[in-house]
Amino acid sequence: MTDVAISVRDVVRDYRRPRTSLTKPGSVVHALRGVSFDVARGQRFGIVGESGCGKSTLLRIIAGLDQPTSGSVQVGGVEISRLPERRLRFLRAQLQLVFQDPMGSLDPRMRVRDIIAEPLVAQGHRDNISRVHELLDAVGLQPEAADRFPHQFSGGQRQRISIARALAPDPRILVADEPVSALDVSVRAQVLNLLDELVQRLSLTLVFVSHDLSVVRHVCDTVAVMSRGEIVEMGPIGDVYDTPAHPYSRQLVAAAPRLQAALAGRTAAVLAAETLAARALSSNASSRNAVSRNAADSDPKPTPPTPEQTTPPPKDAP
Amino acid sequence: MNRLSRGAEAVMPPPGRRSRAGVEATLLVGGGIVAAITVLALVSLVWTPYDVGEINATERLATSSARHWLGTDKFGRDVVSLLMVGSRTTLLVGLVSVGVAAVIGVPLGILAAMVPKWWGEVLMRANDLLLAFPALLLAIMLTAVHGQGVVTAMIAIGISSIPSFARVVRSGAIGVMKTEYVVAARAAGRRPIAIALRHVLPNVGSLVIVQASVSFAIAVLAEAALSYLGLGAPPGTPSWGRMLQEGQELLFVAPRLEVFPGVAIALAVLGFNLLGDGLRDHFDPRLEDRR
Numbered sequence A: 001m002t003d004v005a006i007s008v009r010d011v012v013r014d015y016r017r018p019r020t021s022l023t024k025p026g027s028v029v030h031a032l033r034g035v036s037f038d039v040a041r042g043q044r045f046g047i048v049g050e051s052g053c054g055k056s057t058l059l060r061i062i063a064g065l066d067q068p069t070s071g072s073v074q075v076g077g078v079e080i081s082r083l084p085e086r087r088l089r090f091l092r093a094q095l096q097l098v099f100q101d102p103m104g105s106l107d108p109r110m111r112v113r114d115i116i117a118e119p120l121v122a123q124g125h126r127d128n129i130s131r132v133h134e135l136l137d138a139v140g141l142q143p144e145a146a147d148r149f150p151h152q153f154s155g156g157q158r159q160r161i162s163i164a165r166a167l168a169p170d171p172r173i174l175v176a177d178e179p180v181s182a183l184d185v186s187v188r189a190q191v192l193n194l195l196d197e198l199v200q201r202l203s204l205t206l207v208f209v210s211h212d213l214s215v216v217r218h219v220c221d222t223v224a225v226m227s228r229g230e231i232v233e234m235g236p237i238g239d240v241y242d243t244p245a246h247p248y249s250r251q252l253v254a255a256a257p258r259l260q261a262a263l264a265g266r267t268a269a270v271l272a273a274e275t276l277a278a279r280a281l282s283s284n285a286s287s288r289n290a291v292s293r294n295a296a297d298s299d300p301k302p303t304p305p306t307p308e309q310t311t312p313p314p315k316d317a318p
Numbered sequence B: 001m002n003r004l005s006r007g008a009e010a011v012m013p014p015p016g017r018r019s020r021a022g023v024e025a026t027l028l029v030g031g032g033i034v035a036a037i038t039v040l041a042l043v044s045l046v047w048t049p050y051d052v053g054e055i056n057a058t059e060r061l062a063t064s065s066a067r068h069w070l071g072t073d074k075f076g077r078d079v080v081s082l083l084m085v086g087s088r089t090t091l092l093v094g095l096v097s098v099g100v101a102a103v104i105g106v107p108l109g110i111l112a113a114m115v116p117k118w119w120g121e122v123l124m125r126a127n128d129l130l131l132a133f134p135a136l137l138l139a140i141m142l143t144a145v146h147g148q149g150v151v152t153a154m155i156a157i158g159i160s161s162i163p164s165f166a167r168v169v170r171s172g173a174i175g176v177m178k179t180e181y182v183v184a185a186r187a188a189g190r191r192p193i194a195i196a197l198r199h200v201l202p203n204v205g206s207l208v209i210v211q212a213s214v215s216f217a218i219a220v221l222a223e224a225a226l227s228y229l230g231l232g233a234p235p236g237t238p239s240w241g242r243m244l245q246e247g248q249e250l251l252f253v254a255p256r257l258e259v260f261p262g263v264a265i266a267l268a269v270l271g272f273n274l275l276g277d278g279l280r281d282h283f284d285p286r287l288e289d290r291r
Helices: A053-060 A091-092 A110-124 A129-138 A143-147 A156-166 A186-199 A215-220 A235-242 A245-255 A259-262 A267-296 B002-010 B020-046 B079-114 B117-132 B137-145 B150-177 B178-189 B192-228 B240-248 B256-282 B283-291
Strands: A005-017 A029-042 A044-048 A070-075 A095-098 A173-177 A205-210 A222-227 A230-236
Touching: A005 A205, A029 A053, A029 A070, A029 A205, A029 A230, A029 A245, A044 A053, A044 A215, A053 A070, A053 A173, A053 A205, A070 A156, A091 A095, A091 A129, A095 A156, A095 B178, A110 A143, A110 A156, A110 B178, A129 A143, A129 A156, A156 A186, A156 A215, A173 B002, A186 A215, A205 A215, A205 B178, A215 A235, A222 A235, A222 A245, A230 A235, A230 A245, A235 A245, B020 B079, B020 B256, B079 B117, B079 B150, B079 B192, B079 B240, B079 B256, B137 B150, B137 B192, B150 B192, B178 B192, B192 B240, B192 B256, B240 B256
Parallel strands: A044 A205, A044 A222, A095 A173, A173 A205
Antiparallel strands: A005 A029, A005 A070, A222 A230
């Protein structure tokens, strides 16, 4: 199985809430309840779900920044879920992250040059300035940007810096956590196109997390829909988008703001009417969901997706 | 500032009662007092109106005059000269004790924020223990062991200022450790030491400066108290606290011998406190856009 970049098996992550009583332990939150999937080399894998569904926890575990309570995670065939942080150096060279908040993910007291060179310095490289200029060029920024501080850039530019930093150690896998959610709609498409182009040019494997299905559709070929710590549906993006099988996916599709439409120059009135229609649709979906949730009480598993829409990972994988 | 962050500021509560102009005024007054004391201390190194070691029996307890602006003490020493030389002791004790406290307290606070939570708690409880220990008692103990002196006073004040540094830095460092740029540094493969030095320390720097200023004010007061009790500067070393002690027996004969050093101490404490307050507000991100 050499063409599998990331393999996630039955990953469970429980958090214990801080105790509220002296005698009783704090209650347990199940952030992830047995998540399994494979990402093939070169695949563009999207993960969608509402906030709090566990997608960021999943990302942190894949990136080796958090440990699963149980289950296994392999990146490039190496098990990472039990390794201490100091033994993850191979992972840092292979897998890099782009974060959501373009302000918060760049140290305000460091120059862009030092920010971008950070993964290089951490891996023992010296004299990185030419590499920094090369990276700035790759993300469409001027070389002069290297000497400035993050607050001197706009949100979109800062996200480009963040992407340049992620690409610095020449990783094979790029993990993006809601990289455009904090950006203006007008800048979103530019940053998405940049990501798209870089993933293509450097033949990277992409894991892209978003709450916005239309954004995922823009860059990904496969999508997993997450709800309450589980993957409820998984398949090629077109299929899930056009004929969502799970009620939750339907709700997501209905509620997704229409980026394409907005970019196509629809007027505010048209968009407003569409939003109203979408809202009506989604409230229908949520009442349907309520019914199915009642039905699911007797059966704790979510509605099984149709076979052709899922790529169930083999349970007996080596 | 870009459009996004301006939008975020719009929903934040309006910045406190103090306006940017008020903050500037606080900084200016506090900084001015501190600068004036520093200049006096520096000038006293090369020139004072009279030699403070010189005892002049003919001019004992002189009142204010053109020769002695603030009069003389019971040994005939010029009060202006004494105040000037005394400010050296005040600044030296403040600098060294704040330095001791910062050098130990800042790494301790960063460490407590970066180690696993349980260890951090253990460190902070040990810190609380030190905080609960009276500085005066520590000074008496150290004096008993090492004898009276300015150095003993500096170390005692320094040690008892460690907990406040550790506390302030830890809370700031916990905030920094939660930011995405620290997560990004971990993802980049940075070791904890590098994260502490390159990310945490620069980003808690403003907290340290503010705490240093506030601790300095406390140190000035503590030095005066220790010298007054005979636990600080020994006889012959001019210090504002010592001046208070020496003038005490003449409180009803020459009250000005208490008033002048008292005013000097109060002014110094006020100056450092105002400077600390001003700096804190200056670093307040909610006022940042008007800088």
